[in-house]
Amino acid sequence: MLLVNMFGSKWRPLLSALLICAVIFELASCQKDAQEQRTTPGRKPKQNKPKLGKLTNKGPRAATAKPKMKATPAAPAQTVLTQVLNRGKFKKVGETISVQSGDTLELRCRGKPVQWSVPSYLEEDDDGRLRIVQHERYGVLTLVNSTGADTGEYTCYPMYCEDTDCRKEYDKAIKVFVFFPDPHELFVPSSDYYEVVQLRSNWPTVLPCQVTSPEAEVTLHREFPPVEVAVDGTEISFNVKKGITIHRPRPYHAGALFCVASLGNLRQSSTKYMLIYVNYPMAPPAPIILSSSGSVVVGENLQVTCSVVGEQDVGVEFTWEYPGQQIGRPLYTQESISPVGGGATRQQSQSVLLVDEVRDVDQGTYTCTAQNLQGAKSVSTTVKVVPKAKPKKPQTNKTG
Numbered sequence: 001m002l003l004v005n006m007f008g009s010k011w012r013p014l015l016s017a018l019l020i021c022a023v024i025f026e027l028a029s030c031q032k033d034a035q036e037q038r039t040t041p042g043r044k045p046k047q048n049k050p051k052l053g054k055l056t057n058k059g060p061r062a063a064t065a066k067p068k069m070k071a072t073p074a075a076p077a078q079t080v081l082t083q084v085l086n087r088g089k090f091k092k093v094g095e096t097i098s099v100q101s102g103d104t105l106e107l108r109c110r111g112k113p114v115q116w117s118v119p120s121y122l123e124e125d126d127d128g129r130l131r132i133v134q135h136e137r138y139g140v141l142t143l144v145n146s147t148g149a150d151t152g153e154y155t156c157y158p159m160y161c162e163d164t165d166c167r168k169e170y171d172k173a174i175k176v177f178v179f180f181p182d183p184h185e186l187f188v189p190s191s192d193y194y195e196v197v198q199l200r201s202n203w204p205t206v207l208p209c210q211v212t213s214p215e216a217e218v219t220l221h222r223e224f225p226p227v228e229v230a231v232d233g234t235e236i237s238f239n240v241k242k243g244i245t246i247h248r249p250r251p252y253h254a255g256a257l258f259c260v261a262s263l264g265n266l267r268q269s270s271t272k273y274m275l276i277y278v279n280y281p282m283a284p285p286a287p288i289i290l291s292s293s294g295s296v297v298v299g300e301n302l303q304v305t306c307s308v309v310g311e312q313d314v315g316v317e318f319t320w321e322y323p324g325q326q327i328g329r330p331l332y333t334q335e336s337i338s339p340v341g342g343g344a345t346r347q348q349s350q351s352v353l354l355v356d357e358v359r360d361v362d363q364g365t366y367t368c369t370a371q372n373l374q375g376a377k378s379v380s381t382t383v384k385v386v387p388k389a390k391p392k393k394p395q396t397n398k399t400g
């Protein structure tokens with residue numbers, strides 16, 4: 001039931017694949033939407049002057065930097081994103097940082113103003129733990145009572161403003177991946193008991209089994225039969241910020257998989273991932289249409305054939321438009337799939353529209369639309385209907 005079988009009836013698998021696809025795209029765009037900025041503009045700049053001790057300012061820009069009007073020591077000029085630690089200490093952030101879950105995360109980003117993006121879970125579930133304040137020269141993000149679920153990417157976007165019109169400077173965005181190691185939760189919790197993941201033949205698949213601690217050891221497992229799946233670093237790799245990536249999905253990767261994380265005495269399983277393999281075409285179909293005759297006599301039969309040659313096991317769905325459609329002429333189609341050539345890596349999918357006992361209303365344009373997961377293309381042909389020849393007069397038949 002979990003495996004979409006592209007070998008059997010063509011219709012339902014394609015539809016369900018499209019459905020899954022739609023759900024996935026929906027999720028993706030939801031997440032993108034959720035990444036939209038939030039900022040609390042226009043807070044009065046606080047005149048706090050943290051004692052930073054000795055500032056070393058040896059960056060390449062230091063020499064050309066204009067002398068400041070007011071010597072207000074902020075974070076060092078070349079350090080754009082910093083973590084504020086206890087007792088007013090600042091620490092430049094690298095690619096990742098760890099904050100013990102329960103503790104407060106405080107990030108400071110230079111720019112006037114800046115915008116932030118946080119893991120989508122935090123955006124959606126605003127329970128008052130996240131606070132964003134813009135000061136004169138920098139923005140501050142504070143997250144209190146943190147949990148392992150807050151693990152993820154935190155991004156600061158410096159804004160470019162002309163008068164009141166501001167836009168994010170994407171190329172200057174600074175990202176930091178923050179882990180919130182939780183002694184009880186090795187995996188970033190997921191609200192779902194299982195997730196359906198589409199394995200597309202032409203696209204890497206990510207199983208987002210993210211850990212709350214960068215030290216956790218992560219392995220991949222199959223439910224039935226219960227075996228460990230090798231994470232070899234080439235076919236399947238693990239990235240502590242992303243999870244597991246299957247680089248070139250194949251049908252044998254399909255099934256129910258989950259990750260196991262271990263750290264110290266703790267060993268936990270992730271959400272289950274239901275992997276569904278979908279043969280993904282390289283391109284939209286290129287249908288060819290052919291009618292059995294360009295002009296048909298009333299009462300005779302007509303066949304219009306639409307065919308597509310494409311990759312093996314890639315579903316193609318055909319739809320028809322024809323002249324008698326408006327008045328509800330009940331035509332029917334016959335569909336088939338057959339291998340092409342000796343190599344059999346390609347197949348021909350075909351739909352034949354059958355018009356029995358042609359009438360005048362059947363004259364006109366026949367259009368076939370072929371669709372696969374990459375897109376659709378239509379082709380048309382016109383058919384002329386000619387009246388039945390009048391019975392010839394008896395005397396012309398006579399001979400002699």
Ligand SMILES: *[C@@H]1O[C@H](CO)[C@@H](O)[C@H](O)[C@H]1NC(C)=O
Pocket residue numbers: 127128129144145
């Ligand atoms: C953080 O946790 C403390 C202690 O449980 C609680 O009193 C406080 O209200 C929490 N703060 C927020 C913003 O949730």
